[in-house]
Amino acid sequence: xxxxxxxxxxxxxxxxxxxxxxxxxxxxxxxxxxxxxxxxxxxxxxxxxxxxxxxxxxxxxxxxxxxxxxxxxxxxxxxxxxxxxx
Numbered sequence: 826x827x828x829x830x831x832x833x834x835x836x837x838x839x840x841x842x843x844x845x846x847x848x849x850x851x852x853x854x855x856x857x858x859x860x861x862x863x864x865x866x867x868x869x870x871x872x873x874x875x876x877x878x879x880x881x882x883x884x885x886x887x888x889x890x891x892x893x894x895x896x897x898x899x900x901x902x903x904x905x906x907x908x909x910x911x
Contacts, residue, residue, distance in 0.1 A: 832882035835893040839878065846874055849891070849906040870908055 836842035850856045855868040858875065866872035870890045873883040892907045 831885040832880075833885045833888050833893075834882050835888040835891070836877075842874065842878065846871075849909050850874060853906065853909045855908065855910055868908060870906070 850871045856871045857867040860866035860872055863869055863872050870887040873887040877883040890908060892905060
């Protein structure tokens with residue numbers, strides 16, 4: 826079995842990612858936007874979404890944790906994060 830991390834693009838563009846983040850991460854009590862290290866992040870998935878603004882991709886594991894699903898080789902549009910806590 827390959828232990829390599831698979832990276833994916835769960836958002837079609839930066840605007841879609843910003844809109845999703847505004848309605849999920851920015852309203853979640855787990856989110857902190859000051860973490861500079863994954864281990865210190867309040868939410869590791871949100872950390873990778875933020876990092877994805879730079880790289881354009883996030884690890885598949887975190888895409889799935891935030892509710893992303895593959896359908897016919899493409900990600901379906903995300904609405905609400907599965908981890909969101911108000």
